[in-house]
Each structure stands twice: as structure tokens, then as C-alpha cells.
Amino acid sequence: MNVESDAQELVAAVDLGGTFTKLGLIAPDGAVRAETRVPTRLTAFTDGDGGRGTVEWLGEEISAFAAAEAEAIGVRTVGFGVVVPGIVDSASGVVISAANIGWTGGVELGDPLQARLGLPGGIGHDVRTGGLAEWQLGSGRGLTNLLFVPLGTGIAAAVIVDGRLLEADGYAGELGHVQVPSAGDQQCACGQVGCLEIVAGASGVVRNYRRLAGATPGDEPVAAEEIATRARAGQPEALGAFEIAGTALSEAFVIALTLFGPEAIVVGGGLSGAADLLFPIIDQEFDHRLTFQRRPKLLTSSFGSRAGLVGAGLLGWRSVTAEAQ
Amino acid sequence: MNVESDAQELVAAVDLGGTFTKLGLIAPDGAVRAETRVPTRLTAFTDGDGGRGTVEWLGEEISAFAAAEAEAIGVRTVGFGVVVPGIVDSASGVVISAANIGWTGGVELGDPLQARLGLPGGIGHDVRTGGLAEWQLGSGRGLTNLLFVPLGTGIAAAVIVDGRLLEADGYAGELGHVQVPSAGDQQCACGQVGCLEIVAGASGVVRNYRRLAGATPGDEPVAAEEIATRARAGQPEALGAFEIAGTALSEAFVIALTLFGPEAIVVGGGLSGAADLLFPIIDQEFDHRLTFQRRPKLLTSSFGSRAGLVGAGLLGWRSVTAEAQ
Known part of the structure; x- marks a missing residue:
């Protein structure tokens, strides 16, 4: 993994898991510049508020992580990507269901998180975006x-x-x-x-x-x-x-x-x-x-357990590029 | 099936089967304007000449059918499509294998048939082109x-x-x-x-x-x-x-x-x-x-047992359109 990249702009990547959620800052070449993990707030998914609690929790985690890392490594966060296990419609940013994280109703994540963070971003499936990372930058x-x-x-x-x-x-x-x-x-x-x-x-x-x-x-x-x-x-x-x-x-x-x-x-x-x-x-x-x-x-x-995180970063970069066009 | 179409130009379609081979003349809207079937000359596939016998046989069948029908219904054949059961690479026009018709070596059909007939044409898989017909014109x-x-x-x-x-x-x-x-x-x-x-x-x-x-x-x-x-x-x-x-x-x-x-x-x-x-x-x-x-x-x-034939026609029309561009 290239951690020497001198990119000044990074995207925030989130890989939502059943127990832990990984956060990272990803360079355009897929390099993971910073990384942490937090316990997944499962209650956020089951409180029957149509996903508002989830959006709020994710928004806070991303903001706090990005702010701390921006200070520590002197970079700017320009977009985000969030990947979720389950049935995810990446075009609409809606998670249709995600049994592993206790989610059964359809929850819209894309637009509300963009509004909350004021950044372009995308929602994807953890495995499909991991595959994107392996295909574009890794073993495939x-x-x-x-x-x-x-x-x-x-x-x-x-x-x-x-x-x-x-x-x-x-x-x-x-x-x-x-x-x-x-x-x-x-x-x-x-x-x-x-x-x-x-x-x-x-x-x-x-x-x-x-x-x-x-x-x-x-x-x-x-x-x-x-x-x-x-x-x-x-x-x-x-x-x-x-x-x-x-x-x-x-x-x-x-x-x-x-x-x-x-x-x-x-x-x-x-x-x-x-x-x-x-x-x-x-x-x-x-x-x-x-x-x-x-x-x-x-x-x-190539990316092992980081494939989903790197893929979330690629998703974020796609949104940034799409917005710039 | 619309047999009232007044198109003057048709493509020849061939659906190669294990026992019988279907031939048809197909309008741009998928209408089958003429149709026949001939016994499949299986020896053509097994004579170890790299497919020359097959190309010759197919060329003769298509020419004879198109000429007879042109006279009978007053139309002109402007392209062809041939579909085959087996592993077919439609991009290169090569049939990699087709166990049902006794074919195991790779046989190039596309370019030699185009040369033999002096027409643009394509080679495809019988089921995939049938699916194309159902998707573009039929139940799907x-x-x-x-x-x-x-x-x-x-x-x-x-x-x-x-x-x-x-x-x-x-x-x-x-x-x-x-x-x-x-x-x-x-x-x-x-x-x-x-x-x-x-x-x-x-x-x-x-x-x-x-x-x-x-x-x-x-x-x-x-x-x-x-x-x-x-x-x-x-x-x-x-x-x-x-x-x-x-x-x-x-x-x-x-x-x-x-x-x-x-x-x-x-x-x-x-x-x-x-x-x-x-x-x-x-x-x-x-x-x-x-x-x-x-x-x-x-x-x-929608097309029943004719799906492959209609799909072969669509394949032929794609080649005609591609050549015209």
C-alpha cells in the first residue's frame, strides 16, 4: 500500500460491518492514508426512524475522523463513500436490506449523507466495491x-x-x-x-x-x-x-x-x-x-480485509469526479 | 408474427441444430418473411479441415435459399446471421466448441462466410441471440x-x-x-x-x-x-x-x-x-x-422455437448497420 502519496485531497471511506465499522481516508490511487475502526452502532439501524439515526451517526463519525486526520496529516476531505453488506442499490443510494446489521426496511443513505456532510458521495455494496478495488488496482x-x-x-x-x-x-x-x-x-x-x-x-x-x-x-x-x-x-x-x-x-x-x-x-x-x-x-x-x-x-x-474500504474510497472518488464534470 | 412487412431488404438467418438447420429471411423488425429447414450436414463438422467444409455447406445453403426466396417474394438479401449451439465467441466469429453438433476444435466461421457470400454478417450463440430477440422484440x-x-x-x-x-x-x-x-x-x-x-x-x-x-x-x-x-x-x-x-x-x-x-x-x-x-x-x-x-x-x-432464428436475423441486421456506418 502506498502511504507516500503526496495527494492533498482525500475521500472518506466507510466500510460498515456487523461488529466494527472501518473508516479510512483514501487517495485517488487507492492508497489508505489513515484508518481507524469504531463499534457499529447497531441500534441506529433498528430504531424505526427510516434511517435518520444511522445518517446522523455516520455523519458524526465521518466528520470527527476526517477533522482529526486533516489536522494530523494536513489533508482535505473532498468526498465520501460508504459501503454496506446486504442488498444495496448504488444508483439510488438506498440500502434495501442488510440482515447482518439488523436492517430490514429500505433506508435511503446517499442523499441525506451528502446533505449532512456537504460533500459528494456514494453508497455501495461492500463486496462489489471490494471487487472494484481488486479489479482496478489489485489482483484482478x-x-x-x-x-x-x-x-x-x-x-x-x-x-x-x-x-x-x-x-x-x-x-x-x-x-x-x-x-x-x-x-x-x-x-x-x-x-x-x-x-x-x-x-x-x-x-x-x-x-x-x-x-x-x-x-x-x-x-x-x-x-x-x-x-x-x-x-x-x-x-x-x-x-x-x-x-x-x-x-x-x-x-x-x-x-x-x-x-x-x-x-x-x-x-x-x-x-x-x-x-x-x-x-x-x-x-x-x-x-x-x-x-x-x-x-x-x-x-x-491484494487488499485483504481492506478491499471494501479501498472500494469505498473509489466510490467516493467517482462521486467527486462526477460532480466536477 | 408480422408477415405483411413491406421491407425490400432482408437478412438471411441460420439456426444450426443437431439434426435440422433452420433458414429464414428476416425483416429489420424481426418479422420472418420466409422459412425452411434442411438436414444439418454433420459430416461437415468432423472432417478435420478446420471448418472449410462447413463454411462451404453453409454458404451454399444460404445462397440457394436466398436466391429462391428472392425470386418468390421479390426481396434482396443484404446480410446474414448464423447461430450455433456451443461455446461461441461472437466478437471474433469463432465457434470454440459445439458438442451437440460434433464439433470440438475451434472453427472460424465469420470472416470466411462473409468472404464466401460477399455480405456483412455475424456469428452468435443460438440461445444468446434468442434472448436478444425476446428482450428487444418479445416477452422480455x-x-x-x-x-x-x-x-x-x-x-x-x-x-x-x-x-x-x-x-x-x-x-x-x-x-x-x-x-x-x-x-x-x-x-x-x-x-x-x-x-x-x-x-x-x-x-x-x-x-x-x-x-x-x-x-x-x-x-x-x-x-x-x-x-x-x-x-x-x-x-x-x-x-x-x-x-x-x-x-x-x-x-x-x-x-x-x-x-x-x-x-x-x-x-x-x-x-x-x-x-x-x-x-x-x-x-x-x-x-x-x-x-x-x-x-x-x-x-x-414470444417467438417459441423461432427465437434463435429471429435472433440470428437481428445479428445479421447489426452487421449490416455496422457496415453502413
Whole structure:
């Protein structure tokens, strides 16, 4: 990441998560010049005021962060981008729903936040804007057909086909909710059963591991990262948890590449740190499963867990450029 | 279909199938002014001459048909469009593979046919161009996000997202080869097991019916259309065959709409004549399965089995317009 950029103008980027919300100041080249995180004020989303509390909270966080950093590193904030998990219509700036942050009604964020901050800005989907970052500045640079799949608590995909990022009014790319045989009939938070993200997200790997290890609710919690370390050391239950995740991912990837024909799949999010465990499983499954389909390269993301934040910055810069024209 | 159009200039359209190849003369508004079909000369595809025999055969068929019809209905052929089942790169006019017509090597059709006929023309995928016809002139008119799914011997989808038809170098939309639970571990001609088209294509319905009815190889053959008639009369084995097909379609449609978010699914091909049997099953499955996804309308195609031919005509008119500019 280039932190030596001498740009005097930056945009504020916000990546809204279920527990923490990341804030950053982003240069036009995607460099993250400042970064922090704050607890997500979940009550803001559920107070039935049509989103006014959310806009107020976001406005305050952005203003305070931008003011403090402007003083510290001597820059000016000229726009903003906010990215949200869920069904987001970026054209209208409306979040249609976002179950992970307790949001079910449609909430308009774009225009009210522009008014509150007095800056041009855009609202986007965390994964699609992360895909934009990877495509324009990261691992997917130069490709025309590309999937970006961050493996976090949840899973979704940014889908680029024929050099365009698919939106479908916010409904495109919900790969985590494609049903795969490896997820059996386990219940998903979305209401369906057998969704990919139940077994292949970070929480899924933890759940698989605890089940294989015969863990009981009272046992010490263990993070996906630690399970990866144990798998590398050859522990059978840890290897088993990644075997399930990798197989489930290959099942979903085969579906996605039968429908989208990507040249590469860029895997991101926290679990991409375990690519050394997952990619060989996926590669082996591709050997067995693919017939007429184009075989995609498997790549890890350039921006890791910052992809959404960098993408939010790109979104902000787009708004600034659009306003200047 | 408007056959009263007074256009003096038409394009020749060819829809290449596994058994028969359809030829037509198409007006700019998509009206089919003349139509015939000839047996597909499959040997042309397998004689290892890099496609020269195919180009020669297609050139002869188009010239002869256009000349005869020009005399009969007094029109002039100003371009051509040829559509092929398989993996087709319409930008380069190259058919990468087309297993249904015995084609495995890459064959260049566009430039050689243009040279042979002395006319501007284009090469496309039968289903994608059929989708173009339904989207621009038929059931999908005015929509921005749309799936067109013709149910013939095989199944593929034309996918329109954000007002654009997806290509992915010819790899987009192979919905018939998405694996669905209802197809179990039955072997598909593509090399995979459990593909949608094994149980939900016209041949799949026939196969399901024969299996449920305990038919033996010596029994009288029965067409999908006749099975539909028997299902309407309440015959249990016929109803069972459509139950399997409808359930399998709903499984694949749920995947497709989780990834593409279409506003409507236009069902075409021969089996769309059994929409009265299939749609209620799919609707019921949607009731059970869909949670956060946008629910698409189910529509039947305007052009039926002619969608590919009309699409080939549109492709031809695009080439004519492009050359005129």
C-alpha cells in the first residue's frame, strides 16, 4: 500500500460491518492514508426512524475522523463513500436490506449523507466495491471476466463480466446463498438451508471444526486463524474443517464459472489467509469436475480485509469526479 | 408474427441444430418473411479441415435459399446471421466448441462466410441471440434484468444484467450444466454428473417418463408433447416426469436468481408449450425456497422455437448497420 502519496485531497471511506465499522481516508490511487475502526452502532439501524439515526451517526463519525486526520496529516476531505453488506442499490443510494446489521426496511443513505456532510458521495455494496478495488488496482487488474469472493463471516461475490461489474439493482452475486451439497440441510440465517456460507465462511470453518472435534458449548472458543495453524500442523479435525470449506467453495465456484465464465477468481477476506489450505482442495475438485468450462486462475486478493474500504474510497472518488464534470 | 412487412431488404438467418438447420429471411423488425429447414450436414463438422467444409455447406445453403426466396417474394438479401449451439465467441466469429453438433476444435466461421457470400454478417450463440430477440422484440421487452431459458434437447440461458447481454468470451449462461439435486448422479453428455438438462430438457422429460412408466427399449417412442397431453389427462407417470423437470428447473432458477437477480425468466423452446404444467411447480418451489431474493415473473417466450432464428436475423441486421456506418 502506498502511504507516500503526496495527494492533498482525500475521500472518506466507510466500510460498515456487523461488529466494527472501518473508516479510512483514501487517495485517488487507492492508497489508505489513515484508518481507524469504531463499534457499529447497531441500534441506529433498528430504531424505526427510516434511517435518520444511522445518517446522523455516520455523519458524526465521518466528520470527527476526517477533522482529526486533516489536522494530523494536513489533508482535505473532498468526498465520501460508504459501503454496506446486504442488498444495496448504488444508483439510488438506498440500502434495501442488510440482515447482518439488523436492517430490514429500505433506508435511503446517499442523499441525506451528502446533505449532512456537504460533500459528494456514494453508497455501495461492500463486496462489489471490494471487487472494484481488486479489479482496478489489485489482483484482478487487466482482466475482463472476474469473480471477487471475500470469505468473511458471510460470503458474497463481486461479478465482473465483459468488463462490467454486475449490479442487478443490488441483487447480483449472492454466492454465499447458493445451495451446495457440502452444506447438507444446515439452516442459514437467510432462511434457506444448505447455503455455501454456512460451511465455507469463517464462522462455518469454526463450526465445522468444533463439530469434528466434538467440542461442547463450554469449550474455549477458537478462531478460524488458529484452526488454520492447527491444520498446517496436521491436526485431523482442523484439516477436516478446511476440507469441507474447500469442497463447498469448489461446488459453488463450479456453478459460478458455468454461469459467468471468469478468467480468475480472486479470494479475499479473513479466510484468504488460509489460501494455502483451501486452494489445493479447490484445484483438485476443479480437476475432477470441470469439463467444457473455462478453468479460472485462483488468486488471493491484494487488499485483504481492506478491499471494501479501498472500494469505498473509489466510490467516493467517482462521486467527486462526477460532480466536477 | 408480422408477415405483411413491406421491407425490400432482408437478412438471411441460420439456426444450426443437431439434426435440422433452420433458414429464414428476416425483416429489420424481426418479422420472418420466409422459412425452411434442411438436414444439418454433420459430416461437415468432423472432417478435420478446420471448418472449410462447413463454411462451404453453409454458404451454399444460404445462397440457394436466398436466391429462391428472392425470386418468390421479390426481396434482396443484404446480410446474414448464423447461430450455433456451443461455446461461441461472437466478437471474433469463432465457434470454440459445439458438442451437440460434433464439433470440438475451434472453427472460424465469420470472416470466411462473409468472404464466401460477399455480405456483412455475424456469428452468435443460438440461445444468446434468442434472448436478444425476446428482450428487444418479445416477452422480455423493456426489462433490464432478464433470463431467457429455452428448454429444448439441451438447456442454456441468455443472461441480461443491467441492460446488457452477458458473453464472457462465449462462456456465459450454461445453466443446463449447473448441477441440481433432482438430477442425482445421472451422467451428462458434457462429462459432469447431475446437470439440469439431464432431467429438465425435452429428452430428459421423455427419459423420466419412460423410467417411471417402466418402459423397455423395444417400446413405442413417445414425444415430450404427448407426455404433456397425458399429464394434462392426469396420467401419474406423465405428471411425475413433469414434477421432476419442474423441480429441477426451480432448483437451477433459484441459483440463477441468487446470482443474477432477474426481474423475469422467459421460458422458451419446445417444452415451453408445457408451461401450464411446469410453471405451477416452479411457483410452488419459489414459495418455499426464496427468502431475500427478488422473485422473478415467469413468462413464456414470444417467438417459441423461432427465437434463435429471429435472433440470428437481428445479428445479421447489426452487421449490416455496422457496415453502413
